[in-house]
Structures are given as C-alpha cells and as structure tokens.
Amino acid sequence: MSRSQTGSMFDNNGFFLNASGGTGKSFVLNMLLDSVRSQGKIALAVASSEIAATVLHGGRTAHNMFKIPVMEYNEIRSCGIKKNSELAKLLKITSLIVWDEVVMANKNTLTALDITLRDVLENDKFMGGIVFVCAGNFRQILPVIRGGGKNEELEHCIKLSYLWEGLTKLEMTENVRLKTNYVRNKSFAKNLLKLGTGESGPVYFLENFGISVKTREELVNKVYDDIENNRLSASYFEKRAIISPTNDDVDSINSMIYEKSEEEEEVAYNSVDTATENDTDI
Template sequence: SQEAAWHLQDFPIQGQSHSVVILSIHLKDGQSIFFKENQAETALRRESAACTTLTAYFDLNVSDLGAHQYLYQDIPNHYVFKNKKWVKRLALSHHKEKAIDISDREDNLVNYTIDRNNLLWNDLNSDQLLAVDAILKSVVDLNSQKCFYIDGPGGSGKTFLYRALIQKVNLIGKKSLIIARAGIAATLLPGSITCHSAFSLPLDLTSVKFPRLTQTKKEFLKSIDLRIWDEAPMAPGTALEIIDLIFQDLMGIKTPFGGKVVVLGGDFRQVLTVIKKESRCAIIASTIKKSSVWPLFLTFKLKRNMRAITDPDFSKWLLDIGDGTIPSPPTPKNQFSVEVPISFISNDILTDIFGNSFTYADVENFSKHSILCPRNEDVRLINERVLINLKNVEQMSFYVIDSVKNDDGAEDHDLQVNIPVEFLNILNPSGLPQYKLNLKIGCIVVLLINLSVNKGLCNGTRMIVRAFRPNVLQLEIIIGSFSGTVHFIPRISLDTSNDPALPFNFVRHQFPVCLKYAMTINKSQGQTFDKVGLYLPEPCFSYGQFYTGCSRATKSNCLKIQVQDTTRRGKWITGKL
C-alpha cells in the first residue's frame, strides 16, 4: 500500500500538513453537553461542561484587550485552547517583558555574531587567509575549484580556520557541515558530527560499502554547500571514494562530489589510519593520498605553528621530526632514531606532570595535564599510579558483570560452561572498561563510546567525576565546546561483536569510562595540553606517534619524555641537541 511504501522509504510521517483546530459554532446556551445516563442534572451544574471554544473566545476578549484584533477563525494562530481557556502561545524566549525586548535581543545576537566573525577574520594569518579566500570563492562560484586540502602540522591553526570559514559561509546564507573521523575530534568544533553519523558509514572504514541513507538524511546532505572533513588522513581512501559516490548519487550528476565544495584538513605527519596486522606499504596504500579522487584536491599549506608561536625553536624541532629531516644518530639499517634534547628528559614522569600528591582543589589545574603512552597496558599502569596520589577524597571500586552471548545476542549456556567467568574477567579488549574500575571524587575519566556527539558525549571525551553511586556517575566535561556541562552516566552493556581477535562474543556490563590521567598517543590527536609527558617503555610502533605526542605541547618547557632503560630502547637515544 501507499502507507507501507512511505514507511519503507523512511519518509517522515508527522508534520506533513497543517494542524487542525475545531472551533465550535452554536447559539447562546446551545452548546452540546455530554453526560452519562441519569447524570444530566449534575452535568448541567458543571461550569466547565458549558465552556466551548466559542464561549472561551468571548471570555478572552473581556480579559485580554490584545485579542480584539483577531477574528474567531484567526484566534488559534495566536492562542492555544487549554483547560477550557484560550492561552496566549508562548514565544521561544522566556522573557516576561514586552515584545519589543525580544527584538532588541535578536539585534544584539546578530551584532555579536558579526563582531565575533570580524574578530576571527582579522586574526587569520596570511596562509590561512589565502585558503579561506579561495574556499569562499568556490562556494559562490559554480565554475571554480571545488576540492581543497588544508595541510597543517599540529597547532598550525586548522581549527581556527574552520571556525572563521564557517561563520563567513553562514553570513552569506549558505550552509556548512563539519565532520570528523573520531568522536573526540567532532567535539572540538561546535555543530560537528562524525563521518559515521553523517553518512551512515560502519565503524570499520577499511572495507566500506555504499550505505543506505534515510530520506531525511539525503535531504539534509543535499542542502549543505560546504563540507569540511577534519583529521581526514586518519580515514582510508576507500571512505573518501564512497563519499564521492554518495554526493554524485544525491545530486544526480557525475561530477566529483556532486559539484559540492569539499574541504579536507589534517596532517600526514601524525597518526594515519590503523590497519591491524598490515605492512607499512599496505598502510600507505590505504591513505587518502592513494585514492582515485585525491588528484582533484588543491592543497594549501599552513606553515606557522600557532600553538608554539612563542617558542620558535621548539616549533622547528617538531616540524623537523614530522618531516623526517631532523639529524639522526647512526643506527642499524632500516631504523630511525631521534636525539631527544636533554631538557626534555625526565626520570620520574608522574612527579613532573602531576606532582607527588594532589587534592580535590588541584583537580581543575591538572585537568589540562596528561601523560601519553604508545600502548594501552602502559596507560592503565600510569592511571592507577596517579590515582593513588589523589588524597583525602571518597573512593569506590566498581566491578563488571561478564557473560557470553551467541550471534543472536542471547546468552549461550554451552559456551558459559566451557568459558568460566573468571577467564572473562581478566580480558581487557580494546574499547571495553576494565574488570575493576577504581574511582575517586575529582578523578579524571574518559568516555569509551559515542553516547551523544550533539551533547559532547563521545569516545575520547575527558570528564571529572563529581559524584558516584553504585549505578550512576555524575561527570563534568572538561574538554571542547561542551566544557562545563554535567551528565549522569549509567552502567551500560558493551559487547565484543566487532573484535575479530576474539573467537567468541561476550558482554561486559559496566560504566563506559576509564581513568584518563594518561592516554594513548593515538587518542590524543587533535587535543592540546598545558603539560605533556611521554612515557616510552618501548619505542613507538606506529607512524607519526612520536611527532603526534610531542606536538600536543605548546612550549618546550611543557614537554617531558621518560625513556625506560629496557632491551628495546635502541631507537631512542638521549643526549644534548
């Protein structure tokens, strides 16, 4: 039927036509009154029974002089019939003053937006201004270049450029959309969403198929004039090609990206897309630079490190590491070594970053400090050691509930017999909380899943524990545009269905958080800290990790590096620069 087809196409069901209000018409005392058998006299005595939309209209004109200007048939546009009375429709603003105050508020908001936009525009450097001018021209000129790539090292002002660009585009009446590979990157810019949410892509982007989009999402994507993809080098080239096909299909033309403006941004010096158990050649071959659509992009380079602008020597050192041009001490064949300046070396990374001990009053200061490690096991060790140093606060331990599930999501009793719960408890799959979660009031945690990107609750969001109960945590966000907002997070059941390394699927019921005084280098990409420590018990194993970790700091005196004296220390040589 037509209704079934409408549902299958995911067309909206509600809000498709005008709402209808039935207005009563009757003579004086001629309204209809409904009553149960043998209750006629009781119904007549009820004052509310005699009230209709017409009698209420007459009462309204007695009590509200402003209603005199409206005819009976026009009254529903300005009043709502509620509790047998016409009540004035509420404005979006909660002001109780006259209507003229609402207009003043709107004017002030517009003026603030214009002033804020001019402030951003005036602060753009020459490299940023060159890129923004070209992109703005492409938004209004149908025949100009449509594909751009903003190449900037960590701290070069890519996020600032995006903000200025979006505000300019909005002022000329065009629509823009910012997407990011990771949820945490999406929270750094207001209004951003992940590429998975925007295009209904799977979490694993290495083997992407053409997604099925709802009609609402299709209309939304078609209406966007400018699309910005932040941290694009973290995504594989196949994802970029699929997005190209999506826009061609939406716009009905075979031009690249449907003739829409697409801006990619990122830094190929940092961590690239992660492909498990693949060679270096395979990883490079999977990047967007090897994509069939990459030659269409015009590259703008941001050369100035705005994050470390007050420390030009440190900025140059970072760029030399990222470009691979830093002088390298002699090492065995096929190995790359970095000579770390002696001023960066730390013998006790915990003390240098967080001190010997701290209290609840110090939490705000330490919220912008972090220790970065290449591997998860080192992160867990550092987090527990730092938590011990948080003194004089309430502490509680939370334990998980583990169970084995079959492919249909139901409990598998046969597997549970062969796989004891004690074995499940010692497993620490990536993306799942630990068996025992130790928390203190004022400790810093990170969210492990995307709960609501629109509210800043996504994988990688750092938060402070303000209170806890056995089944709920009160957390305050301390990063990005949602900083300061408080949320209540319950226990959630998380499974390992997307982990091919496990031969079975098990479910862990726990708070979706973990301690985050330390984090992996990959998780830190896109963030900035006041004080950064690199803890390297083993060499960095992935391309760009060392550069990414170092570039999270703003100045040389904000960076400390501790290298463990182990048998695998070989790649890291300390000494004077």
C-alpha cells in the same frame, strides 16, 4: 568561497589544504564555515577524530555525520544515508563540507562518501557537486590498519585514492607559532618540523626539556604527588595527565594511581540500555 556561491556548476569543487601545525589551519577552516553560514547557507564540519572535531565550529566526526559504517575498511561500500531521510534533505541544500585531519581517514571512507553523495543528490560530480574542503598534515598519523604495516597504511592513504587527483592542492607554510613569544623553545619547534619532512637527523632533548624517571612508580609519584590529600579535588586532576600509546600501559598506570588514592571499598556501577520492568517508571 566562489565555489560555494556558484553551486555545482564547476567540476573541480574539491580542495585539499596542506598545513603543518602552527600555520593557522583551524582558523582558516572555521573562517570558511562561519563565512558560508553568515550568508544563510549550510556548511557541515567534520573531522576524522573526535578531538579534532571539537576544534571546528559545529564539528562532528565524519562517521557520525555521514553514517559511515563501523566495519573493516575493505568492506565499506557506501554510507547509511537513505534518499528520503532528513540527512539527505540537509545534504541537498548544503553548500560546503569541511573535513579536517583527512590524512588520518581511510581512503575507502572517502570513496563511500563520494559514491553516497552522488547517489543521494543524483549528481555525478565530485562529492555530488557540494564544495568539499579537506585539510591535514602528512607529517602526522596515517590511517591505522589493524595488523598492518607501513605499506598497508600507505595503500589506504588518501593520496592513493582516485579522489586525490580531483582535489585542488593548497598549502599553508608560514608557521605563526614560531613568530610569537608563546613558544618557549623555538629551536625545538623548528627541529620538529624538519623531522616531519625528513630534513633532520637525530633529535636531541635539551637538559631542561623535562624530568627523567626510570620506573612507572616514579612517574606516578612525580605527576600525582600528594594524591592522598587531593583524591576528591577536580582541579587537582584537571592539571595532570599521563599519556601512553598502549591500552595495557593505561590500565596498569590507572591501577597504580587508583591504589594510591583508594580509601573506601570499590563499587562498580553497570550501565543498561533496556528496561527490565515497566517502561513508564523511567
């Protein structure tokens, strides 16, 4: 907060908030954003993923906010922000940038933002002199590299960026969730944290952890029971979901569910982004 109030007079205006799940990271980030904005200043909130962005007040993805090119990471050199653009004018009066789930971000995207801000703001300090607060948890997913393995993921991690040395590291360690009555299985939550830090051995699921199924058909029948009578019920589908790590499995399971709920002939609607006739008719 003191950095955002004093502008770019400090060289070390970058912070990394290391926080595992349940320590209140999102609460702190939103508190920072709201506090700066309540003073009439500009605070931009971004995240590496779309879902994480929705947690932040006024959050957007970093790619959307800063015009980061969508290309192979080793080809990214700068962001698509022009000096005379409206976004450039906004950045010139910005006091704070918050980037959540930065651990997921490829270090080249952060480098591109740093280079762009220094150029657009004509300030050679870290991130162009804007106070930069990033947050994340190294227990979670690292940058995804197409066709890459563990070494490639580590190579593109923020810890191996020159920016890492310029960040002041702060840490949140007290897990609020474990102190509330809302966590049904606190021992499982504790073991999950130990697993993330390499302190735990094998993970054993309790007998009442969930229902075991042997086939996809059984899984679909358990989750989407009585789908034939609820195929038009929004509330029915809102309370059910099957999560899969691969798109192939998603397509396969979706097809199975659709076949169970299908009653009428399938109709495909194709979208278009150009007018085929008179523009005034649109």
